[in-house]
Amino acid sequence: MxxxxxxxxxxxxxxxxxxxxxxxxxxxxxxxxxxxxxxxxxxxxxxxxxxxxxxxxxxxxxxxxxxxxxxxxxxxxxxxxxxxxxxxxxxxxxxxxxxxxxxxxxxxxxxxxxxxxxxxxxxxxxxxxxxxxxxxxxTSNLAGDFKESEAIINDTLEYIKTQISKQNKIVTGLDTGFVELNRFTSGFGEGDLIILAARPSMGKTALALNLALNVLKQDKGVAIFSLEMPAEQLMLRMLSAAGKIPLQDLRRGNLDDNEWSKLTAVADELSEKPLFVDDEGNVNIHTIRAKLRKLKMQNPELSLAIIDYLQLISSDQRERHLAIAEISRSLKLLARELQIPIIALSQLNRSLESRPNKRPMLSDLRESGAIEQDADIIMFIYRDDVYKAMEAKQKQKEAMEKGKAVEIDFQEKEVEDAEVIIGKQRNGPTGTVEMLFHKKYTLFTDKVSEVQEIQMNEAQIEMPSI
Structure with a gap:
C-alpha cells in the first residue's frame, strides 16, 4: 500500500x-x-x-x-x-x-x-x-518553529476579541464557581499549574472537590487522581457537598426521606457529568502523563485535572527535593501541552504551627523552591477555628491529666470562617479570599453579608443542583 x-x-x-x-x-x-x-x-x-x-x-x-x-x-x-x-x-x-x-x-x-x-x-x-x-x-500538535512577531500579534488580538465578546468580563479562564476567587484570578488559565496547599484538616481535598463540582456544572470534564482516598470515599464527599447532605449521614447510611430524595436527584445528575477518577495509589509522573494524554484525546471536553496530592507521586529520584522538582516541572509542561489547568494539592511544613500567626507563607511549602518556581498560582487554606479547637482540646487534656476541671471557652461551629490566601499569582494580584466552610457538608461557599445569609437560609430550595 x-x-x-x-x-x-x-x-x-x-x-x-x-x-x-x-x-x-x-x-x-x-x-x-x-x-x-x-x-x-x-x-x-x-x-x-x-x-x-x-x-x-x-x-x-x-x-x-x-x-x-x-x-x-x-x-x-x-x-x-x-x-x-x-x-x-x-x-x-x-x-x-x-x-x-x-x-x-x-x-x-x-x-x-x-x-x-x-x-x-x-x-x-x-x-x-x-x-x-x-x-x-x-492532535496534529507537532513541534514547530519559533513563532514570528506577526503571528503572535494576530493570535493575541484574536484572544482579546474573544474576551471582549464574553458577557462575564471578570472571568477569562476556567470559571472557579467562586465569585471572589474569580475576581482575584479571572478564572484558571489554560496551561496553568495551580498549587493548593494547607496543613492537615484544613480542607484541601474539600476545596478541590468543590472546584471540581463547579466545573462540572458547566458541563466541562474533570479528571481526579486520588492517590490517598478510594474513589467511593471521594464520591461520598462530592455527593455531600453537592446535595448539602451531612457527610456522616451518608457514611452511616442514616438518611431520612428528604435526604434520600436529594441524594437520588444529585446522584442522577452527577452520573451524567464528564467526571473521571483514578484512585490507583502508587503512580508516578510518567503514568499520570500517559493517562491524562489518553483521556484528553478520548474526551476533548476535559477542562481540569486535580492531583491529590503532590508528595504522594512516586519517583525514581532518591533525593526528595529532586523528585519534587521533576514532578512539578512535568506537571507544568503537561498543563501547557493539554491546554488545561492542573491543580496539585500539597502538604505544608509542620514548622508553621510553632508561629503565633499560623497563616501559611510560600516558605512553608515542602520542597518550596521547585514548586514555587513552576506554579502559576499558589493558594493556601487557613481556618483559624481549627487551631482554636486544637488548643482547647490540648488544654482539656492537660487539665484532666492533672485531675483538674477546666472550662473551655471555645465552641465548635457548624459554619466556620475560611481564608484562601493567594501567595503567588504569575498574572494577577495576591491577597486573601474570604469564604465559609460548612463542616458537615465539607462545602466551601462564598462569604456573604449577614443579611444575604439570612435570605439564603429562608429561601426554600429543596433540590440543590450540582
Whole structure:
C-alpha cells in the first residue's frame, strides 16, 4: 500500500492555482509537510507566504517566489498546471492528511524499534516518550518553529476579541464557581499549574472537590487522581457537598426521606457529568502523563485535572527535593501541552504551627523552591477555628491529666470562617479570599453579608443542583 497520492496532491495545488480563495480551505486542513513530494511541500509553503503578504496566489508570483529560494522545478510545475483542478477539494485534502498521519506513524514505529534496541532507558520512560509523540500526531500538535512577531500579534488580538465578546468580563479562564476567587484570578488559565496547599484538616481535598463540582456544572470534564482516598470515599464527599447532605449521614447510611430524595436527584445528575477518577495509589509522573494524554484525546471536553496530592507521586529520584522538582516541572509542561489547568494539592511544613500567626507563607511549602518556581498560582487554606479547637482540646487534656476541671471557652461551629490566601499569582494580584466552610457538608461557599445569609437560609430550595 502506497502512503501517498501524487495525483490528488497535484489536483489540490492546481485547484488553488485556478482559484486562490480555495487556499484558506485547504490550509485549515493541511500543512506543507503533509504533502509527500518535496516540490509540492515547497509550492504549498510558497502559497502560504504569498497569502500572508496578501499577494495573488498565481503562476507568476509563485514561480518568482520559488526561483528566489532556489526551489523551483520547471517540469513539476508544468505538470501541476496541466492537471485538472479537483472539485470537493476539502474532502481530498483530508485524504492527503490521513496519508500524512499514516506516514508519521510508520516513522514513529521505526523510532520505537531504534529507541528500544539502542537507548539505555527504563521501559516506563520509553513508553511515556512514545505516548507523547503519539499524542502529538493524534492532535496534529507537532513541534514547530519559533513563532514570528506577526503571528503572535494576530493570535493575541484574536484572544482579546474573544474576551471582549464574553458577557462575564471578570472571568477569562476556567470559571472557579467562586465569585471572589474569580475576581482575584479571572478564572484558571489554560496551561496553568495551580498549587493548593494547607496543613492537615484544613480542607484541601474539600476545596478541590468543590472546584471540581463547579466545573462540572458547566458541563466541562474533570479528571481526579486520588492517590490517598478510594474513589467511593471521594464520591461520598462530592455527593455531600453537592446535595448539602451531612457527610456522616451518608457514611452511616442514616438518611431520612428528604435526604434520600436529594441524594437520588444529585446522584442522577452527577452520573451524567464528564467526571473521571483514578484512585490507583502508587503512580508516578510518567503514568499520570500517559493517562491524562489518553483521556484528553478520548474526551476533548476535559477542562481540569486535580492531583491529590503532590508528595504522594512516586519517583525514581532518591533525593526528595529532586523528585519534587521533576514532578512539578512535568506537571507544568503537561498543563501547557493539554491546554488545561492542573491543580496539585500539597502538604505544608509542620514548622508553621510553632508561629503565633499560623497563616501559611510560600516558605512553608515542602520542597518550596521547585514548586514555587513552576506554579502559576499558589493558594493556601487557613481556618483559624481549627487551631482554636486544637488548643482547647490540648488544654482539656492537660487539665484532666492533672485531675483538674477546666472550662473551655471555645465552641465548635457548624459554619466556620475560611481564608484562601493567594501567595503567588504569575498574572494577577495576591491577597486573601474570604469564604465559609460548612463542616458537615465539607462545602466551601462564598462569604456573604449577614443579611444575604439570612435570605439564603429562608429561601426554600429543596433540590440543590450540582
Amino acid at each position: 502506497e502512503l501517498y497520492n501524487l495525483d490528488i496532491e497535484r489536483g489540490i495545488l492546481s485547484a488553488i492555482l485556478f482559484d486562490g480563495k480555495i487556499y484558506e480551505d485547504v490550509a485549515a486542513i493541511l500543512k506543507p509537510l503533509d504533502f509527500y513530494l518535496p516540490f509540492h511541500q515547497n509550492l504549498f509553503a510558497a502559497m502560504e507566504d504569498l497569502y500572508k503578504k496578501d499577494y495573488p496566489i498565481d503562476e507568476i508570483f509563485l514561480k518568482d517566489h520559488l526561483v528566489k529560494q532556489n526551489k523551483f522545478d520547471e517540469e513539476l510545475f508544468l505538470e501541476i498546471l496541466g492537471t485538472a483542478p479537483i472539485e470537493a477539494v476539502e474532502a481530498y485534502a483530508r485524504e492527503i492528511k490521513d496519508l500524512a498521519v499514516k506516514r508519521e506513524l510508520i516513522h514513529l514505529s521505526n523510532e520505537i524499534k531504534k529507541t528500544v534496541l539502542e537507548d539505555d532507558k527504563k521501559a516506563i520512560e520509553e513508553v511515556e516518550e512514545i505516548q507523547g509523540k503519539l499524542f502529538s500526531i493524534a
